């Protein structure tokens with residue numbers, strides 16, 4: 001794990017890259033620190049993005065140790081290339097070492113901030129409505145490249161991020177190893193301390209990916225499944241994954257998922273006028289998902305250049321919400337924010353941003 005996580009910084013120890021256990025081992029080996037001093041150092045480094053040696057209370061009195069601690073550590077250095085703000089929503093782009101760029105979005109909520117992170121450069125899933133799909137698949141992000149987005153939001157842009165959603169570029173369950181390692185570091189109480197219940201993994205919904213997540217130590221995250229169609233015919237047209245995991249098999253897979261609590265499953269649904277928003281669609285959707293305790297998140301389709309449909313107006317989203325509520329569903333509309341911002345969580349590279 002240590003080698004995989006530590007992308008850069010072969011000389012210094014990067015607490016963000018290592019996670020707590022490996023960090024402690026490194027501090028014991030390099031500096032002879034005990035576990036209390038290592039834990040205090042780790043928490044300070046990760047939470048404040050810097051180390052103030054004079055504020056460490058568990059560091060042994062040893063000549064030159066303060067300087068040695070500083071010399072032993074390196075911090076991430078994500079290269080922010082753009083930071084744009086509209087309606088309080090902040091989109092930022094980070095340039096990776098190989099020159100590719102990833103986008104992330106900070107979303108102000110009622111009383112906290114949510115960070116929308118990317119898990120891949122591009123995506124191989126080819127959903128008809130998605131901007132990222134148009135890039136094709138370029139490559140997976142490493143755990144550190146995912147964590148760099150949180151580091152940048154917290155320590156470079158100074159947002160006290162409380163929640164994380166994997167709704168940026170890419171399909172997180174297609175990059176499961178890196179995503180689960182990054183979530184392990186994000187949720188560690190001794191570091192960032194963002195509990196799994198405040199982390200949402202949004203997925204295209206392949207049975208294989210969902211099963212992998214369910215069997216993993218991070219299965220208690222919230223799971224948002226992009227449904228987007230109430231019948232196999234419509235869903236297969238919008239999302240090629242449906243040919244391999246059709247709705248029935250998706251529902252069966254989700255029925256077996258070891259949800260840690262009620263309310264942890266969300267059905268994401270892009271309302272596309274005249275395509276998937278009829279009263280029959282609402283009835284079929286609630287019927288097909290009826291075996292599951294699911295909440296619905298609706299968003300209007302956001303069209304960019306070359307999009308296959310026009311943008312959906314808010315009225316149409318509200319109309320579909322009412323149809324679902326009439327069928328007994330629990331529904332939220334993901335409010336559109338930052339309309340003028342050229343990118344957003346859920347359709348990075350486009351015109352608008354949604355809150356989660």
Ligand SMILES: C[S@@+](CC[C@H](N)C(=O)[O-])C[C@H]1O[C@@H](n2cnc3c(N)ncnc32)[C@H](O)[C@@H]1O
Pocket residue numbers: 129130131132166167168169170171172202203204224225226228268269270299300301302303345346347348
């Ligand atoms: C970009 S995906 C990334 C996470 C994952 N790959 C997935 O499909 O759930 C995040 C969410 O954005 C939604 N989305 C993609 N393109 C959109 C668009 N043009 N308008 C509105 N929502 C969109 C997807 O349906 C999904 O729920």
Ligand code: SF4
Pocket residue numbers: 123124125126127130131132133168169170171203204226
């Ligand atoms: S919606 Fe998600 S899975 Fe589909 S192409 Fe976009 S990023 Fe990939």
